[in-house]
Amino acid sequence: MSIEEVIADALKLVTPDEEERERGKRAERTLRSRLDKVLEGTDISYEFVGSYARDTWLRGSLEIDVFLLFPLSYPTEELEKKGLEIGIEVVDEHELRYAAHPYVHGKVEGVEVDVVPCYRIGDASEIRTAVDRTPLHHRWLKDRIKGKENDVRLLKGFLKAGGIYGAEYRVKGFSGYLCELLIVFYGSFLETVRAGRNLRRDTVIDVKAGKSYRQRGNEKLLVIDPVDERRNVAANLSVDNLARFVQRCRAFLTSPSIDFFRCVDAEVSLQEIERELERRYVYCLKTARPDIVEDNLYTQLERGERKVFEHLQRLGFSPLRSASFADEENCYILVEVAVRELSPVTRRMGPVFEDEKNVERFLRKCRSRNQNPFIEDGRFWVYAERDVRLAGEAIKRFAGREWRAFGKNLGECVKNGFEVLEGKSVTECRNAFELAKFLGLISDTGV
C-alpha cells in the first residue's frame, strides 16, 4: 500500500463519526444556553476553545473546553470562587480539578466538559495565570488550522498509538496544541512526518516566523509559542520521546502501515517475564499511592526513582536501569542491577600521608578497631566490613531511613510502609506491559 492509501485508511480511525459529532453539537447547544442564562447581565463572557472548538479532536476523545473570561478587574480569589460557582451550575455530575487554579470538570448531555475561569486579555504580556494563554492559542489557530483538521487528527492518532501523545508528566509527550502548531508549520500530516525524521535535540521551530533552524547548545527541541515567544511549546516533551517520534516517522516512511495508528497492546507472555525476573536482578519498591494530582505524583515518583538508582550506584551495585509507574492503589519503582551481592569487605579512604594530624587520628581509629591500614597512591586506606551486601537489602534500608528522598507525599507513603519485591514476585505490580518494556522483552523505541 502506498503511503497515501495508508493515510486515507487511517483517516477512518482518527475522524469522529456522525454520531460522535452529533453528541458534541447537542452538548454544545445545551451548554451554550445554560451559560447564556447564567452569565446574562454580568461582565463575564465565555469562549469555546481547544480541540472541540477547532474540530480537531481525535475520534473517541470528545471533550468540550469552555473558558470563562473575567475582566482583569476581578481579584484572583473572586475569579476562582465565581468561576467554580458558574461551572458547577452549568454542568451535571461535577468534580473539581486543579491546573494553575481549580476548575470544574463535569458532563453535559453525557459529554465530558471542562469549565475553566481565566482573565480576558489582549496579548501574552497581560497573562496572569497559566490558563490565560489558552484563549490566545485558540484565536491564533482558529483560522490557520482550517482545512487541516484531519491532518491534526492523523498526527494525534499516530502519536497516541506510539504512546507519546499528551504533555502530562506521566507521558512527557506531545500536547494537542503542539500537534496543531506542527501541522500549521509543515502544512500537512505527511509533511510533518517527513520533517519529523530529521528533527534533532538542537532544532528550533519558530512557528510565527515560519522558519526552523539548529542552535548550538540547545539541548531539547524548542518550539516557540506564536502567542508568547518566551515559551517553549515542547517544554514537556522529553528528549527520549522526541527520539521515539523521530524513529516512528522514519519507520512509517520506510514501511507505511495502518498499524502506526492502532493502539495495539504488545503481546507479552507472562511466562517470559517470570523467566527473566528469575535469572536477572530486578527489584520493585512498592508503596501506597498518595492522593495527589498525577503530575505532582509523577514528579515525586521520578525523583524517588533517581534517588534509589543513585544510592545503589554509590554502594557499588551497578544499577542498569530504573523505571516507575503507578496504578490506582500503589506506586512502583523498578530497578535492575548488575550486582546482586558484594564482597563482605570494602576499602575506606583515609588522609594523604602529608597530613600528619589526620593520619594520626585515622591510625588511632584503625588501632581501636583492630584494623590494619595500608598506603596507596600516597594515601592511607583500610579494609572495613561492608554494611550492606545485598542490593535488595540496600533498597530496604534506603527507603526505611531516607523516605524523605521520595518527596513530600510519596515520602509519607514510604514512611508508612513499603515492600521490596524481588525475582518472580515483582509481577505483583500487575503491569505486564511496563515490565516487558523494562526487561527489554518488547521494543521501546516508539515503533
Add this chain to the structure above:
Amino acid sequence: MSIEEVIADALKLVTPDEEERERGKRAERTLRSRLDKVLEGTDISYEFVGSYARDTWLRGSLEIDVFLLFPLSYPTEELEKKGLEIGIEVVDEHELRYAAHPYVHGKVEGVEVDVVPCYRIGDASEIRTAVDRTPLHHRWLKDRIKGKENDVRLLKGFLKAGGIYGAEYRVKGFSGYLCELLIVFYGSFLETVRAGRNLRRDTVIDVKAGKSYRQRGNEKLLVIDPVDERRNVAANLSVDNLARFVQRCRAFLTSPSIDFFRCVDAEVSLQEIERELERRYVYCLKTARPDIVEDNLYTQLERGERKVFEHLQRLGFSPLRSASFADEENCYILVEVAVRELSPVTRRMGPVFEDEKNVERFLRKCRSRNQNPFIEDGRFWVYAERDVRLAGEAIKRFAGREWRAFGKNLGECVKNGFEVLEGKSVTECRNAFELAKFLGLISDTGV
C-alpha cells in the same frame, strides 16, 4: 628509653664487627694485588667505590665494589670485552650480571665483589653509560661523609627493617647513595628522621646548594644529584614508600624502640589467611618465572597486574586492590574484587537518535539477534547477554587471549600456561607475608 639510648643500642645492630671488617680488609688486599698485576702496563686504572670504600656498609652486607676506569678513547665494545676479561681474572667463582652493560660478580677470599668497567670522566657532562656516574658519586661523598659513617648505617638499618631499603624495581625504596646524601644534607641520622616526618611529595632537596623547598606540581620527592643536576637520586623511590618512610619517622620519634632496626617477620596465622580467602573474592594468577633480570621482571609483572586490574574494572567486577610478586619458580598476580558474579545481562550502547544511518544499522543488528532496543538520554541501547559472569573466568579469558599484555617475557610464560587460583587455594603461592599484607591482616604503612 630515650631516643639517644635507642640509637646507641641500634648502633650495635648496624655496625660490622671486627671479624667482618677483617674479612673485608683481607679481600681488599688480595683484590688490589691481583688488580695491580693485571693492569700493570695498561692505561686502565681501578677505584674502590660504594659503601665498602666509604665504610658505610650495613653489618652483614659486606660487598666490595671495584670500578675499572677506561680512557674515553676505548670504544664501548672494547671496554665491555676487556672489562669482563679483567673481572673474570681477578675474582673467584665469577658470574656475569647486567646493569647498563655486563659486569662481573664474584668472590675474593669469600667476600662478594662486583667488578664494573666504566669510563674515566671528569664530570657528569662526559657521562657515556649510567655507571660512569658512580665514581663521581664516590669522589663527592668520600670526604663529606667522614665521621658520619654510622649515621648512614643507622639510616640503612632503619629503612631495611621497614622493607624500603633498595632502589631496585622490586623494592622501589631508598638507594644506598640516597641514604648517604640525606645524612650529608641533614647532618645525622636523628636529624634525618626529624626532617623525614615532614617530607612531602612536592619536596625538593638540593644537596649541593644545601637547601630544601616545596615546588608546586612536583609529584614525587626530588633529590638533585650533586654531581649531575639533571638527575633525581630518588627517582626510583615510590610515593608510597616515601609515605612509609615519613610514617616510620613519625612513629620512631613518638615511641623510639630498637624494633625499628630489627627485621622481624610479622606473625601471621595461616588459618586467618585461609579464613579471609574463603569469605572474600581473591584471585591469584600464577605462571612460570621468566629467566630475566629482576628489574625487568618486576616491570613486566607490574604492567600485567595493572592490565588485569583494568580489565576487571572495565567488565564491572569492581577490583579493590592488586599486588604481584615472584619466587624462584613462579610469578603471582593477586587481585581482590568487590563483585564475584555479575548479572547475566548487560546493556550495550547504540547511536544517538539523530544519527539515522547508524540507528538503522543498529536496529537491523538488534532484529537479527531478536533483541529489543530501548532509548535512554536520546540514545539507543539494547540488553545483551553478558559474555563472562564470574571474575575468575574473566581473568582466565584475559590471560588466555591477551597474554601479550603481560610484556615480552612474562607474556610468553603466560602463553605457555597459567593457573587462576581462587579461595583457599590462593595459599599455593606460599608467601604468607605478602598475602597477609594484601588482605590487610598486617599493617603495611612502614611501621
